[in-house]
Amino acid sequence: xxxxxxxxxxxxxxxxxxxxxxxxxxxxxxxxxxxxxxxxxxxxxxxxxxxxxxxxxxxxxxxxxxxxxxxxxxxxxxxxxxxxxxxxxxxxxxxxxxxxxxxxxxxxxxxxxxxxxxxxxxxxxxxxxxxxxxxxxxxxxxxxxxxxxxxxxxxxxxxxxxxxxxxxxxxxxxxxxxxxxxxxxxxxxxxxxxxxxxxxxxxxxxxx
Amino acid sequence: xxxxxxxxxxxxxxxxxxxxxxxxxxxxxxxxxxxxxxxxxxxxxxxxxxxxxxxxxxxxxxxxxxxxxxxxxxxxxxxxxxxxxxxxxxxxxxxxxxxxxxxxxxxxxxxxxxxxxxxxxxxxxxxxxxxxxxxxxxxxxxxxxxxxxxxxxxxxxxxxxxxxxxxxxxxxxxxxxxxxxxxxxxxxxxxxxxxxxxxxxxxxxxxxxxxxxxxxxxxxxxxxxxxxxxxxxxxxxxxxxxxxxxxxxxxxxxxxxxxxxxxxxxxxxxxxxxxxxxxxxxxxxxxxxxxxxxxxxxxxxxxxxxxxxxxxxxxxxxxxxxxxxxxxxxxxxxxxxxxxxxxxxxxxxxxxxxxxxxxxxxxxxxxxxxxxxxxxxxxxxxxxxxxxxxxxxxxxxx
Numbered sequence: 001x002x003x004x005x006x007x008x009x010x011x012x013x014x015x016x017x018x019x020x021x022x023x024x025x026x027x028x029x030x031x032x033x034x035x036x037x038x039x040x041x042x043x044x045x046x047x048x049x050x051x052x053x054x055x056x057x058x059x060x061x062x063x064x065x066x067x068x069x070x071x072x073x074x075x076x077x078x079x080x081x082x083x084x085x086x087x088x089x090x091x092x093x094x095x096x097x098x099x100x101x102x103x104x105x106x107x108x109x110x111x112x113x114x115x116x117x118x119x120x121x122x123x124x125x126x127x128x129x130x131x132x133x134x135x136x137x138x139x140x141x142x143x144x145x146x147x148x149x150x151x152x153x154x155x156x157x158x159x160x161x162x163x164x165x166x167x168x169x170x171x172x173x174x175x176x177x178x179x180x181x182x183x184x185x186x187x188x189x190x191x192x193x194x195x196x197x198x199x200x201x202x203x204x205x206x207x208x
Numbered sequence: 209x210x211x212x213x214x215x216x217x218x219x220x221x222x223x224x225x226x227x228x229x230x231x232x233x234x235x236x237x238x239x240x241x242x243x244x245x246x247x248x249x250x251x252x253x254x255x256x257x258x259x260x261x262x263x264x265x266x267x268x269x270x271x272x273x274x275x276x277x278x279x280x281x282x283x284x285x286x287x288x289x290x291x292x293x294x295x296x297x298x299x300x301x302x303x304x305x306x307x308x309x310x311x312x313x314x315x316x317x318x319x320x321x322x323x324x325x326x327x328x329x330x331x332x333x334x335x336x337x338x339x340x341x342x343x344x345x346x347x348x349x350x351x352x353x354x355x356x357x358x359x360x361x362x363x364x365x366x367x368x369x370x371x372x373x374x375x376x377x378x379x380x381x382x383x384x385x386x387x388x389x390x391x392x393x394x395x396x397x398x399x400x401x402x403x404x405x406x407x408x409x410x411x412x413x414x415x416x417x418x419x420x421x422x423x424x425x426x427x428x429x430x431x432x433x434x435x436x437x438x439x440x441x442x443x444x445x446x447x448x449x450x451x452x453x454x455x456x457x458x459x460x461x462x463x464x465x466x467x468x469x470x471x472x473x474x475x476x477x478x479x480x481x482x483x484x485x486x487x488x489x490x491x492x493x494x495x496x497x498x499x500x501x502x503x504x505x506x507x508x509x510x511x512x513x514x515x516x517x518x519x520x521x522x523x524x525x526x527x528x529x530x531x532x533x534x535x536x537x538x539x540x541x542x543x544x545x546x547x548x549x550x551x552x553x554x555x556x557x558x559x560x561x562x563x564x565x566x567x568x569x570x571x572x573x574x575x576x577x578x579x580x581x582x583x584x585x586x587x588x589x590x591x592x593x594x595x596x597x598x599x600x601x602x603x604x605x606x
Contacts, residue, residue, distance in 0.1 A: 045599045050512065071516055078514010085602065089509045093217040101209035106513035 001025055002047070002156055002188050007056035009042055016054075019043050020206065029182060029189040031199065034208030040192040043208070044158050047190065049077045061155055078107035082154035082187070084178070086161035088145030090133040096120070096144055097129040100151050107152045119147050123177065142166070142174060150181040157182050159191045163198055175201050211519070215526040218499065225495050230535045233488035233578075237539025239481035241574055242546050243474050248565045250470070254280070254463045256395040259330050262441060264457050265289070265297060265448060266430035271457035272466060278309060278430035279459050281319050281396050285311055288427035289454050297448060298431060302440030305330070307432040308405060313367040315384070318353045320367050320401045322428075328390065330432065331397040337361055338388035347384045347403045351392035352561055359386050367401075394563060489581045492531060496524050496589035507593065508601040521590050528582040528589075536578055540571065 002024040010016030017039035024030055034040045045051040047058060049065045057064050060080060065073060090099045100116045120126045123143040128136055136144060142162075149157055159178055163171035175191075175198050182189035191198070199205060219226050257280050266274040267287030276283035291308060298306030307330055310322035321327065325340050328348070338361035341348050349359055359365070364383035384403065392398055405428075435441060441458065448456035500507065507520050551562045 041603050042599075045602070048512065050599045050602070074511070074514050074516045076514075077512065081512075083512050083602075089505055089602070091214070091217075091506050091509070092503075093221040094214070098209060098217070102214060102510075103513055105209040106510055106515040106519070108514060 001059075001061055002190075003057075003059040004047070005057045005059075007043075007046060007053045007058060009039075009046060009051060009053050011042075017042055019046075019056075019208075022206065024188045024190075024204075027183065027186050027188065029179065029202055029204060030191075031202035031205040032190065032192040032208060033194065033196065033199065033205060034192070035194055038208045040194075040208060041160055044160050044190070044192050047156070048081050048083055048158055049073045075108060079109075079152070080155045082149035082152065082157040082185075084145050084149035084157065084159040084162055086164055088133070088141045088148070090141075090144055090148065092133055095130050095132055096125055096136070099133065099144065100147060103148050103151050109152050115151065119151050122181075123147050138165075139170065142170075143177070146174070146177055146181060150185055150187075153185045154187055155185075156188045156190065157185070159189070161193050161195070162191060163193065163195050168197060171195070171197055172201075211522055211526045212530070215523060215530055218503075218527055219530055222495075225498075226531060229488060229491045229495055229531055230538060232484055232491060233532070233535035234538035234542060236481050236484035236488055237536055237574060237578070238542030238546065239477060240485065241539065241543035241570055243477050243481060244570050245543070245547055245564060245567060246550065247471065247474050248570075249562050251467060252565055253395065253562065254467065256393075258459050258463070259332065259395070260434055261330070261432045261459050262435045262438075263433040263445060264430050264459060265294060265433060265454050266457070268453065268455040271455060272462045274430065274455060274457045275459045275462040277311065278432065279396075281311070281321070281400060285429045286455070288429055289431075291426045291428045293452070294428060294431045294454070297444075297452070297454070298433070300440070300444065302435050302437040302444060303433055304436030305432075305434040308428045309430055309432060310405065310428045312429070313369060315365050315367050315401055316357060318350075318357070318399055318401055320347070320384075320403060322403055322405050324405065327402060327432075328397070330434075331393055331395065333391050333393045333397060335388045336391040338386070341387055341402065341404045344404070344406060345382055345384050346387040347401050348388040348390060349386055349402070350390050350398040350400045352398035353401055354386075354389045359389075361386055361389060394561075398561070485577075485581070488535070489585055492528055492581065493585040493588055495531070496528055496585055497592075499527060500524060500589055500592050504592065504596065504601055508596060508598045511596070511598050512602065517593060517596075520593050521586070524590050524593070525582070525586045528586050532578045532582045536575065 002022060004019065004022045006021065007019045008016060009019075019039065022030065032040055032043065042051065046053055049058075053066055056066070058066055063076070065076060068076065091102055094102055097116060097120070100119065104110070104112065104116075120129050123146060125140060125143055125147065128140055133141060133144065149159070157178065162174050162178065166174060178189055178191070179201075191202075261279055264274055264278045266278060266285065267289050269286030273283050274286050277285040288310075294308065295306075297303075305326060307323060307326045309327065311319055313320040328334065328340070335348070336351065338348075353359065363386045366383055384401075390397060405426075445456040445458060448454055507523075510520065510523075511517070547564065555561050
């Protein structure tokens with residue numbers, strides 16, 4: 001469950017953002033649309049606890065993350081939030097399998113071999129599990145990014161422009177994968193994008 | 209997955225940089241450990257071998273040569289002196305013990321010292337097997353001699369003239385008989401063959417065919433002196449050097465002088481090793497700093513995974529520790545093999561077995577140094593982690 005109230009944020013005095021309130025119940029999804037520079041990524045990072053708002057509350061699972069200290073926030077983020085980036089970031093010295101192991105380790109979750117193997121199967125990454133990220137194709141890398149965002153079964157999955165650089169077919173594939181993983185994790189899925197092609201896939205949208 | 213495994217994976221992805229850091233760090237560790245140990249072993253050997261000898265009286269010449277030949281048995285004697293005249297000096301009231309020694313023969317490179325049983329007492333050892341020499345041609349051998357030449361009580365051998373192994377001229381008519389083997393001491397007596405003054409005089413008489421030889425004119429190489437009154441140190445050397453045809457040398461003074469000369473070299477090597485150590489510290493810092501800067505994106509990602517800032521610092525530190533530990537093992541192996549090679553060469557040349565001294569203590573001290581180096585390198589390298597803007601780094605990648 002996610003709820004934001006009167007959230008504002010400013011990088012400088014000249015550029016400040018006021019965001020509309022958001023309220024999502026269990027396993028609800030939300031598509032946030034907006035042009036570049038409107039503050040979409042800022043909002044996503046606020047929801048992930050990477051940025052702290054100037055004002056307002058961000059309540060996730062009845063916990064106001066703006067009120068908890070950095071150490072607890074780190075742990076909370078590791079356990080409850082799954083971030084997926086437009087260009088997948090992974091640890092270059094590790095293989096696909098080891099990246100998933102590292103994800104679980106840093107989230108404070110004991111290694112679950114079956115969970116990793118299951119995720120690799122679901123996202124068709126079994127054949128490349130021993131390869132380093134720099135040897136993967138764009139599609140494989142995208143799927144690795146999704147795996148890294150959902151392997152720890154977060155309560156909220158936050159995806160930043162996941163389809164911007166994909167064609168229609170792959171775009172639909174990624175959205176379906178994200179929706180499936182969110183459903184399997186019983187998580188809220190929030191996607192921020194300026195890609196209007198995926199608007200029809202979501203019933204709940206917010207335009208910034 | 210854990211911090212160590214991730215650090216290890218990071219290290220092996222930059223093999224050249226890791227190799228260079230390990231190379232220079234292990235080299236400095238090997239040099240520091242090796243030089244320190246060599247200094248310690250040599251100083252200890254010199255001090256041990258003195259065994260309280262305050263003064264050596266011998267033929268005129270180089271005082272250092274006299275000390276090296278009569279006390280450490282590593283050089284040729286300066287010449288011979290009249291035994292009767294030397295005995296007169298030994299009667300001085302300040303002198304507690306005066307032990308005559310005569311050197312000039314060897315067996316397979318091990319020097320034969322013609323002396324009295326007091327020489328054994330001087331070296332604080334005693335018979336392990338057999339007895340002290342009593343009859344002519346009886347010898348007592350040092351422990352290393354027995355072990356290295358596989359000699360036992362009852363065995364006989366022929367000595368050779370001179371100090372060099374395999375000398376052409378030998379005393380083929382008079383075999384020397386091993387009657388006793390001394391307990392090991394780890395100093396010079398272990399590699400000496402001792403016999404009574406009388407027996408050698410007899411040997412040389414027999415060779416000369418002169419059995420009515422008067423021993424009053426016999427010569428010795430040197431007289432080892434221990435003072436009962438330390439005032440002797442101040443007065444006797446000067447008086448002997450001035451008013452007798454002999455030379456008096458003070459072993460402690462001569463060896464200190466020698467050690468000062470030799471330590472110039474070891475000090476220079478130590479400073480070079482410290483400089484390399486410093487450079488390796490800088491190299492380690494550069495390696496860790498580059499890791500923090502170049503992998504900022506990955507470190508930011510790890511923060512989004514829930515890792516605290518401290519965990520990132522631990523990750524950097526672990527990388528330093530892994531490089532440090534690996535370098536230390538290589539450095540330790542370098543030092544150990546190097547020292548064994550040097551000790552082996554010394555054993556072959558001087559027949560003296562050397563042993564490592566307080567090696568574990570040196571290792572521990574150096575480990576603390578390396579730990580300090582890693583801590584300092586990490587502290588400087590992690591600064592960007594404190595200034596890390598996760599949102600900015602991730603946004604630029606998205």
